[in-house]
Amino acid sequence: MNRWGISVILVTLASGEVHSQQPTPRPDPLQDVRFLVGRWRGSSEGQAGQGVVTRSYEPVLHERFLHERNKSEYAPQAANPKGEVHEHWSFLGYDKVRQTVVFRQFHVEGFVITYRLAPRQDASKVLVFESEQIENLPGEWSARETYEQVSDDEFTETFELAAPGKPFEIYGTTRLRRVR
Numbered sequence: 529m530n531r532w533g534i535s536v537i538l539v540t541l542a543s544g545e546v547h548s549q550q551p552t553p554r555p556d557p558l559q560d561v562r563f564l565v566g567r568w569r570g571s572s573e574g575q576a577g578q579g580v581v582t583r584s585y586e587p588v589l590h591e592r593f594l595h596e597r598n599k600s601e602y603a604p605q606a607a608n609p610k611g612e613v614h615e616h617w618s619f620l621g622y623d624k625v626r627q628t629v630v631f632r633q634f635h636v637e638g639f640v641i642t643y644r645l646a647p648r649q650d651a652s653k654v655l656v657f658e659s660e661q662i663e664n665l666p667g668e669w670s671a672r673e674t675y676e677q678v679s680d681d682e683f684t685e686t687f688e689l690a691a692p693g694k695p696f697e698i699y700g701t702t703r704l705r706r707v708r
Contacts, residue, residue: 557622560645560655561594561629563677564620567707572600574687574700576614577607581702585620594620596633600702631657631673638664641671653677668692681706 556562564585572579579602588595596618604611618633629645643657659671670690677683682705688696 557624558591558594558620558629560648561620563680563683564594564596564675568704569707570702570704572602572700572702574698575607576600576612576700577602577605579603579614581704583704588619592621596620629657640664643671643673670696672696 565587566585568581568583568585570581570583572581579600581598581600583596583598585594585596587593596616598614598616598618600614602608602612602614615636616633618631620629620631622628623630623644626644631643631645633639633641633643635641640661640663641659642661643659646656646658648655653676655675655677657673657675659669662669662671669692672688672690674686674688675683676686682703685702685704687699687702689699690696
């Protein structure tokens with residue numbers, strides 16, 4: 529066999545070996561929160577009163593992050609005589625070092641809350657985000673957001689705050705439905 533034939537055989541074998549050693553694709557590190565992608569509308573009730581919420585989540589930056597935009601509108605009422613409009617933007621991403629989803633929330637009032645996804649206890653559709661840091665709030669406050677996926681088109685969110693040395697108290701509960 530001549531050199532040309534041997535070269536063809538070696539190249540063929542090498543290319544077959546390269547294809548067989550391709551790494552298996554990694555699971556989506558944001559899989560637990562991908563159900564959020566889309567547009568949502570719903571209601572909120574809590575310390576600010578009763579309100580209407582519009583929200584969206586969209587993949588950004590090569591789908592490495594989810595960008596949330598939220599607007600909650602509370603008309604004047606007994607619980608909130610002046611009413612208010614609350615807005616926040618958030619980014620959810622995956623921290624490879626800690627191997628967890630990190631949730632950074634930027635509030636119109638100037639607060640920035642960094643949460644991490646708590647380890648899940650089972651295969652339930654409940655996600656608990658615990659604060660690691662709250663910027664622009666004096667003292668050692670803590671926050672927690674719990675998302676419960678009711679169906680593919682509905683979820684609830686419970687937002688809790690804990691003053692320094694105090695237990696968590698529910699600040700508000702939001703129920704959202706996907707907008708088609």
